[in-house]
Amino acid sequence: MSSRASLQKSLGIGLTLGVTLLWLMGVIASGLVAQHEMNEVFDSALEETAQRILPLAVTDILNRENRASNLRAPALKEHDEYLTYLVRDGEGNLLLQSHDANPGDFRSHPSEGFSNTPSHRIYGVSAVSETIYLEIAEPLAHRREAALEAGVALLLPLFLLIPVSFLGVWWIVRFTLRQVVEFQKSIESRGAGDLSPVATDRLPVEFEPIATAVNQLLERLHRALESERSFTANSAHELRTPLATALAKVQRLKGQMDGDPLKKTVIQIEDALRSLSTLSGKLLELAKAEGGGAIAQNPQNLVPILEMVVKDFASQAQGRIVLSLPDNAVDSFLDPDTFAILVRNLIENAIKHGDPAQLIEISMHDNGTLKVCNGGGIVSPAQLDLLRNRFVRSTTGASGSGLGLAIADAIAKGAGMTLHLRSPARERQDGFEAEINLRNRQ
Ligand SMILES: Nc1ncnc2c1ncn2[C@@H]1O[C@H](COP(=O)(O)OP(=O)(O)OP(=O)(O)O)[C@@H](O)[C@H]1O
Numbered sequence: 090m091s092s093r094a095s096l097q098k099s100l101g102i103g104l105t106l107g108v109t110l111l112w113l114m115g116v117i118a119s120g121l122v123a124q125h126e127m128n129e130v131f132d133s134a135l136e137e138t139a140q141r142i143l144p145l146a147v148t149d150i151l152n153r154e155n156r157a158s159n160l161r162a163p164a165l166k167e168h169d170e171y172l173t174y175l176v177r178d179g180e181g182n183l184l185l186q187s188h189d190a191n192p193g194d195f196r197s198h199p200s201e202g203f204s205n206t207p208s209h210r211i212y213g214v215s216a217v218s219e220t221i222y223l224e225i226a227e228p229l230a231h232r233r234e235a236a237l238e239a240g241v242a243l244l245l246p247l248f249l250l251i252p253v254s255f256l257g258v259w260w261i262v263r264f265t266l267r268q269v270v271e272f273q274k275s276i277e278s279r280g281a282g283d284l285s286p287v288a289t290d291r292l293p294v295e296f297e298p299i300a301t302a303v304n305q306l307l308e309r310l311h312r313a314l315e316s317e318r319s320f321t322a323n324s325a326h327e328l329r330t331p332l333a334t335a336l337a338k339v340q341r342l343k344g345q346m347d348g349d350p351l352k353k354t355v356i357q358i359e360d361a362l363r364s365l366s367t368l369s370g371k372l373l374e375l376a377k378a379e380g381g382g383a384i385a386q387n388p389q390n391l392v393p394i395l396e397m398v399v400k401d402f403a404s405q406a407q408g409r410i411v412l413s414l415p416d417n418a419v420d421s422f423l424d425p426d427t428f429a430i431l432v433r434n435l436i437e438n439a440i441k442h443g444d445p446a447q448l449i450e451i452s453m454h455d456n457g458t459l460k461v462c463n464g465g466g467i468v469s470p471a472q473l474d475l476l477r478n479r480f481v482r483s484t485t486g487a488s489g490s491g492l493g494l495a496i497a498d499a500i501a502k503g504a505g506m507t508l509h510l511r512s513p514a515r516e517r518q519d520g521f522e523a524e525i526n527l528r529n530r531q
Pocket residue numbers: 371434438439440441442443463465468476481482483484485488489490491492493494495520521522
């Protein structure tokens with residue numbers, strides 16, 4: 090698994106956690122404020138109630154004939170009491186109580202003002218020169234329940250807020266990054282030959298330096314490749330004439346040296362000059378193949394080109410070539426001259442490196458597949474992978490520079506096609522096979 094984080098995921102999770110945390114802090118702060126305000130309202134209600142009941146209770150007690158009678162105020166209707174009260178004298182003797190009141194909820198001696206017992210909030214008020222005290226009690230649980238309900242009400246939106254915020258952030262990041270994704274795709278989809286600058290105008294500002302750096306890199310790469318190609322092409326081109334002149338002079342010298350013991354050396358020089366001349370020709374082909382231009386404006390039938398190239402090799406192959414052509418034209422965007430270079434290199438290889446006792450099968454199918462197949466020793470898979478590199482050769486008795494397959498591969502890549510190399514050839518135990526589909530372009 091990749092350890093690199095996705096920007097979309099990190100921002101989605103980070104921002105949602107941030108929003109949740111801030112909301113929780115907001116809930117706690119508003120809960121505390123609400124609790125404080127509720128306490129004030131409850132206290133004021135407690136005070137108000139006590140002061141309303143006190144005159145009634147005092148009148149009731151003073152009008153009694155016997156002070157000890159009627160201790161419990163009757164309930165007019167059956168109900169639960171949130172507020173209970175006791176009326177006591179200064180020593181704490183009970184004079185009157187509400188019907189649900191429990192003296193255990195109050196302190197042993199009455200006093201004025203607000204106070205708390207473990208379970209109740211008490212407010213006391215006195216009358217008749219502090220001989221009669223009325224205390225009113227409210228359960229603390231009642232207040233806690235109210236605070237809890239307010240807290241839960243504030244927390245509930247979180248359950249909706251978390252997924253909505255996550256999806257919202259996810260969508261916004263995705264929407265903002267779509268230009269970056271397009272930028273990435275435009276770089277990815279480029280073939281090796283496309284080094285033109287990538288479009289940067291619609292990218293978010295933060296990504297512009299990256300795009301500029303990529304474009305600068307592409308430009309430097311383009312310049313480096315271009316100078317390498319033009320150097321190869323120029324040197325190969327410049328070498329041609331002096332090589333041809335030297336070869337002609339050596340051949341003339343050879344003709345004048347009948348019976349001379351130095352003739353063998355002159356022949357060796359002639360061979361060396363000839364292979365140098367071939368090498369400069371191949372270098373020129375490689376420079377052209379890597380320089381692009383493998384694609385033609387319009388598709389053209391490549392069957393006649395194949396026939397022509399095969400005919401050129403007829404004398405060299407001494408009747409070993411078996412050519413099978415398609416019934417219909419094979420139209421391809423591959424430039425015909427470039428196609429001729431490709432086929433020439435593949436057929437030359439089959440003649441040079443294949444078993445001279447076996448046939449060379451060259452076939453082109455209606456679906457655009459071209460195959461060049463010859464008998465001979467097997468090239469190991471490890472070597473096979475390297476043969477497309479320049480100057481790489483496998484075990485072979487034939488002379489060469491190791492450029493033929495590099496040229497063929499560069500042409501295929503330049504045209505967006507794939508050159509497949511196989512050894513042993515398909516449906517054979519040995520030999521070598523090169524295959525390319527001239528219609529399939531990536
Ligand atoms: N048809 C083939 N059969 C067997 N071996 C092959 C065949 N084609 C290529 N090879 C092996 O791959 C190597 C590279 O081929 P490539 O065409 O690149 O170079 P070359 O033929 O040796 O030299 P050049 O093509 O530059 O004259 C060859 O040296 C040979 O070992």
